[in-house]
Amino acid sequence: MSKSKHLLSSSLGKKLIMSLTGLFLCTFLIVHLAGNLQLFYDDQGKAFNDYAHFMTHFTPIRIVSYLLYASIVIHAIYALLLTIHNRKARPVSYAVYRGSENSAWSSRNMGILGTVLLVFIVTHMSNFWWKYHNDGVPYIEYRTDLATQETTVTELIGDEYTDYVKYIDNDVEVLKAKDLYKQVQFTFKNWLLVAFYVLAMAALSFHLIHGFKSAFQTLGFDHRKYAPVIRFLGIWLFGVVIPIAFAAMPLYFYFSS
Amino acid sequence: MSGNMNLTLKVWRQKNDKTRGKFVTYQANGISSDMSFLEMLDVVNEDLVRKGEDPIHFDHDCREGICGMCSLHINGRPHGPKQGTTTCQLHMRSFHDGQTIVIEPWRAAAFPVIKDLAVDRSAFDRIQQAGGYINVNTGGVPDANGIPIPKIVADEAFESATCIGCGACVAACKNASAMLFVSAKISQYALLPQGQTERYSRAQAMVAQMDAEGFGSCTNTGACEAECPVGIKLTNIARMNREYLGAKILKQVEPH
Numbered sequence: 001m002s003k004s005k006h007l008l009s010s011s012l013g014k015k016l017i018m019s020l021t022g023l024f025l026c027t028f029l030i031v032h033l034a035g036n037l038q039l040f041y042d043d044q045g046k047a048f049n050d051y052a053h054f055m056t057h058f059t060p061i062r063i064v065s066y067l068l069y070a071s072i073v074i075h076a077i078y079a080l081l082l083t084i085h086n087r088k089a090r091p092v093s094y095a096v097y098r099g100s101e102n103s104a105w106s107s108r109n110m111g112i113l114g115t116v117l118l119v120f121i122v123t124h125m126s127n128f129w130w131k132y133h134n135d136g137v138p139y140i141e142y143r144t145d146l147a148t149q150e151t152t153v154t155e156l157i158g159d160e161y162t163d164y165v166k167y168i169d170n171d172v173e174v175l176k177a178k179d180l181y182k183q184v185q186f187t188f189k190n191w192l193l194v195a196f197y198v199l200a201m202a203a204l205s206f207h208l209i210h211g212f213k214s215a216f217q218t219l220g221f222d223h224r225k226y227a228p229v230i231r232f233l234g235i236w237l238f239g240v241v242i243p244i245a246f247a248a249m250p251l252y253f254y255f256s257s
Numbered sequence: 258m259s260g261n262m263n264l265t266l267k268v269w270r271q272k273n274d275k276t277r278g279k280f281v282t283y284q285a286n287g288i289s290s291d292m293s294f295l296e297m298l299d300v301v302n303e304d305l306v307r308k309g310e311d312p313i314h315f316d317h318d319c320r321e322g323i324c325g326m327c328s329l330h331i332n333g334r335p336h337g338p339k340q341g342t343t344t345c346q347l348h349m350r351s352f353h354d355g356q357t358i359v360i361e362p363w364r365a366a367a368f369p370v371i372k373d374l375a376v377d378r379s380a381f382d383r384i385q386q387a388g389g390y391i392n393v394n395t396g397g398v399p400d401a402n403g404i405p406i407p408k409i410v411a412d413e414a415f416e417s418a419t420c421i422g423c424g425a426c427v428a429a430c431k432n433a434s435a436m437l438f439v440s441a442k443i444s445q446y447a448l449l450p451q452g453q454t455e456r457y458s459r460a461q462a463m464v465a466q467m468d469a470e471g472f473g474s475c476t477n478t479g480a481c482e483a484e485c486p487v488g489i490k491l492t493n494i495a496r497m498n499r500e501y502l503g504a505k506i507l508k509q510v511e512p513h
Contacts, residue, residue, distance in 0.1 A: 086432035089473030098333035220499030
């Protein structure tokens with residue numbers, strides 16, 4: 001009984017990587033959703049734009065964001081490796097195969113759902129992340145009178161302003177930041193993108209209904225008392241609440257413009 | 258039961274694992290609904306032998322659902338349309354007159370076809386030999402109940418040990434993964450005090466052998482649990498993951 005392989009080259013080790021990267025991406029979704037809910041504030045994007053600056057410039061968050069990019073890439077690569085391995089395990093396929101009678105559709109189509117999500121992530125990052133980091137987004141100025149809480153907004157055109165500032169002067173709070181909110185409004189005028197975003201959130205729902213509980217199973221967590229809590233969270237939080245809340249964003253901007 | 262049935266069978270015929278197989282259509286006429294699926298194949302085979310043709314090869318032994326020898330992927334499902342039963346315990350009343358039944362062998366790289374519907378499942382034996390045992394020193398007979406084991410733990414270990422090693426889990430899995438089988442065999446020892454000595458080396462050795470045999474990996478679809486004729490539970494796979502990851506990350510048994 002001395003035969004042993006390196007952990008990460010074994011089938012269970014590869015699954016461990018899928019599980020850990022997947023769960024890390026799940027925690028990211030919660031943070032991403034909480035931040036993006038500021039899109040629904042009726043403040044012409046002030047809170048959202050300030051938050052976007054914080055998320056892209058605060059060092060600990062930036063470190064976590066690189067971990068996040070790595071997780072997405074590793075999750076996709078290991079999914080591909082495992083899929084190739086699994087295909088090899090059945091070189092001749094069945095003429096008749098009734099998977100629907102013994103397993104859930106989402107559990108058998110994680111690869112397809114994941115591919116939709118990968119295309120979505122690339123689209124999503126080119127829509128916002130790329131534009132934000134490559135000066136595709138103009139600046140905006142908010143002046144808030146702290147006594148009356150009234151805000152006046154000025155769009156800063158072109159190269160006129162390229163620095164983030166936030167200060168209080170004579171009871172007036174001044175904030176100058178990149179106007180990512182405007183980019184959101186602009187992007188979601190395109191019905192094709194809106195439709196794709198909503199479709200991708202449907203894929204996210206099915207991916208996580210299986211993926212969240214599956215990640216815990218892979219980690220060996222199947223407790224009589226607490227596993228039902230995981231299953232509940234997987235279906236209702238990650239399969240229903242989060243995808244619907246995300247899908248509401250493009251729909252909100254499309255129909256309110 | 259009323260009347261006999263006439264059925265159309267599409268059976269996978271393959272000379273050996275070196276040659277390509279194909280489906281051959283046979284008529285099974287006058288089949289009693291009280292027959293088992295294997296008895297129905299016996300009738301077809303007797304007919305083939307009478308005609309001087311090569312009978313259909315399929316695995317069978319006890320025909321009481323205990324031995325784990327029978328297999329067959331019937332109309333897209335291992336051991337046929339019923340849950341919790343082996344092919345030998347599947348009766349023809351589960352089918353209807355005039356039905357077409359497609360019969361295939363287990364499909365997995367680790368289960369090469371021997372002939373027709375019979376596959377070589379010795380990969381399971383090699384996994385078992387890699388670590389599915391305990392070392393018992395010879396000596397005096399120990400007292401019964403000398404080692405206290407809670408009833409619930411004994412029951413759980415017993416349920417894991419009911420695995421008959423038929424391979425339906427591999428056949429049902431879309432990845433041809435053997436994890437339900439391996440996890441049941443790991444669990445039956447991991448749960449009991451007698452299995453503790455080799456606990457961590459066992460998990461590592463059996464998983465390594467499973468990978469070496471070319472089985473796929475688990476995607477937690479639960480198809481294996483649904484198709485298992487003796488109801489081995491998916492929680493065994495979670496236990497195997499705990500045993501294996503625990504052994505690999507925290508409890509390497511090899512000396513420094």
